[in-house]
Every structure is written in structure tokens, then in C-alpha cells.
Amino acid sequence: MKQLKTLAFIAVGFTICLGLKSCTQPSQIATQSTNQLQGKLVLTGSSTVAPLAAEIGKRFESKYPDVRVDVQTGGSSRGIADVRTGVADVGMVSRSLKDEETDLQSFAIASDGIGIILHKDNPVKSLSNQQVLDIYTGKIDNWQQVNGNNAPITVVNKAEGRSTLELFLNYFQIQNSEIKSSVVIGDNQQGIKTVAGNPNAISYVSIGTAEFSLTSGITIKLLPLNEIAATTENIQNQTFPLSRPLNLVTKTQPEGLKQAFIEFAQSPQVHDIVQKQEFVPISK
Structure with missing residues (x-):
């Protein structure tokens, strides 16, 4: 009789576990949810955001081994x-969205x-705003x-489509057609290399990228x-007059893998990466 009671107790316990979809299932679900993200994310856009997004992507891949993040x-x-x-699944944009782009979703990182x-x-x-303007307009x-020094100025300008160009033009209230450039470059690194190799050059670049280059001994x-x-x-501290957000953008409200990556890129888990690249973390 005692043995029958014991068996009955085990049977009841087993039935309860089945009713709760197994006693061990919650931990199994947690394990699955940790590893369920898989697939490939393609990010394209800003050369300012790209190195940051690439490093965030590497950390995201280490967290989710079945995910690949391709940054271009x-x-x-x-x-x-x-x-x-x-x-692309996600765009990288180193400025605020324009009025004609507000159909897109934007997330500052x-x-x-x-x-x-x-x-x-x-x-x-130092140069006054007027002197910078006069240099760039010739x-x-x-x-x-x-x-x-008594030396001609080499004016380095950014190519069309670069957000740094748009912000520069907007801040100094000029048109690109007014700029008398000696050299037209693409990304920030090209601008830094051009100035480092030419004592008479002037350019404008991401402060974060420039500070990172300074720590590397770039001249x-x-x-x-x-x-x-x-x-x-x-x-x-918002005292510098020419600043901008670094954004990730999507066509619609992100879901699944895109949502997980963007939330990760906005989280304190990557603040050390943001600071290492001399950018300012976003507090959410």
C-alpha cells in the first residue's frame, strides 16, 4: 500500500509538470531564447558610423554565434x-533625418x-567662422x-552625399558650388591622411575620428x-556648436534580428566601445 501511494504521488507530480509544460521547460526556453537569433544583417552608409557599428557588430556576433553583421x-x-x-537591412546616418526622410525610423546610438x-x-x-568661410570660398x-606661413592653402572638401559636407554647408550657410576646393575626399580617414601629409591643408572631419587619430600619433x-x-x-556638455547624432535607420519599425541589434547598439553594453572610438554614448 505504501508503495502504491508513493507511485500515485509521483504520477500526480508528473501530471502537474505536464500541465505546466514540463517542470524543466522554463530554463530550456531561456536557453533557446538566448540562442534563437540567427541570420545576416547588412548595414550600409556613413563612414563615421561604420567603424563603431562594426565593433558593436563583433560583440553582437559573440553574443549570438549564429548571427553575422556585414558593415559597408x-x-x-x-x-x-x-x-x-x-x-540594406539597416542604414548608418551621421546626422538627423531630413524632412523628406521622416518616413524612416531613426535610432541614435x-x-x-x-x-x-x-x-x-x-x-x-585658431580661425574665426568668417575666416573659415573665406578660405573655403577662395x-x-x-x-x-x-x-x-607664406604658403598657398590646400582646401580639402567632402564629396556629395557625405553628411559632414551637408552639416558644414548648413553651419556656414553656403552652397557646395561656392566652395573652391583643391581636393575632394570621401571619408574621414581620407581627410585626416590628406592633412597629415600636407602641412598647408585644411579639412573638416568627425571630432571623434580626429581625436582617435591624435592618440595614434597622426600629425x-x-x-x-x-x-x-x-x-x-x-x-x-552640448557647448560645441557643430554636433550631430549618429543614427541607425530602418524602413519600418524594426522587428526580430534588426530590433535586437538596434536595442543592443543603444544599450550600456556597448558604451565602452562608443567611448573607445571617442564618441559620446547615448543615455536612454
Whole structure:
């Protein structure tokens, strides 16, 4: 009789477990949900956001081994176009969305500023907004005119479709057709390499990228703007006048793998990556 009671107790317990879809199932579900993400994400766009997104992607892949994150550059305009046509799952855009782009979904993952850079051996320590404008429109064409060396100025401009160009033009209230450029470059690294290799060059690039290059010993320097130092600290305290959000964009409200990646890119789990690349983390 005692044995029958024991068997009956086990049977009841087993029945209860089945009613709850097994006593061990919750832990199994948790394990599955941790590893259920799989597939490939294609991100295209801003050369400023790309290195950051690539590092976030590597950490995301380590968390979800069945996921691959493919990051390609080409400028913010490409990111917008590729998301709209379905070529990319997620676009990278280093500016706020324009009025004609508000049909897209935008998610900030960091913030950055745009700074004027010169070669570190250029004796010019600062330029007024008007002097920068006059240099880029050809009214000032020799460094001697702004207390520099007697040498012609090499004006480095960004190519069409680059968000840094759009922000630069908007801030200085000029058209691209007014700029008298000596060299037209694509991404930030090209601008930094051009200035580092030419003591008479001037360019404008991501402050985060420039600061990262400075720590690597690249021969450039950042100039203040409106007498405010071009630093990530001043971007964070919102005193630097030329700053921007770094965004991920999607065609519709993201779901599944896209949603998981974007939430991860906005989380404190990647703040160390954001700071390592000299950008300012977004607090959510």
C-alpha cells in the first residue's frame, strides 16, 4: 500500500509538470531564447558610423554565434537609399533625418561633432567662422593672410552625399558650388591622411575620428570653433556648436534580428566601445 501511494504521488507530480509544460521547460526556453537569433544583417552608409557599428557588430556576433553583421560604407545618403530599396537591412546616418526622410525610423546610438583640422606644424592656432568661410570660398588663399606661413592653402572638401559636407554647408550657410576646393575626399580617414601629409591643408572631419587619430600619433590638430575647443567633452556638455547624432535607420519599425541589434547598439553594453572610438554614448 505504501508503495502504491508513493507511485500515485509521483504520477500526480508528473501530471502537474505536464500541465505546466514540463517542470524543466522554463530554463530550456531561456536557453533557446538566448540562442534563437540567427541570420545576416547588412548595414550600409556613413563612414563615421561604420567603424563603431562594426565593433558593436563583433560583440553582437559573440553574443549570438549564429548571427553575422556585414558593415559597408558609402556615405549617409547611401545608407538612406539602400534601406529604402531593401539593399540594406539597416542604414548608418551621421546626422538627423531630413524632412523628406521622416518616413524612416531613426535610432541614435551616439553623438559626435565636426571639427576643423590642420597639420600639427601649421602655426595657425585658431580661425574665426568668417575666416573659415573665406578660405573655403577662395577669398583667403594663403596662410599668411591668417597669421600663418607664406604658403598657398590646400582646401580639402567632402564629396556629395557625405553628411559632414551637408552639416558644414548648413553651419556656414553656403552652397557646395561656392566652395573652391583643391581636393575632394570621401571619408574621414581620407581627410585626416590628406592633412597629415600636407602641412598647408585644411579639412573638416568627425571630432571623434580626429581625436582617435591624435592618440595614434597622426600629425594633425583640431581647431576650436567659436572659441570652444573641439572635444568630445564639449559635445557631451552640448557647448560645441557643430554636433550631430549618429543614427541607425530602418524602413519600418524594426522587428526580430534588426530590433535586437538596434536595442543592443543603444544599450550600456556597448558604451565602452562608443567611448573607445571617442564618441559620446547615448543615455536612454
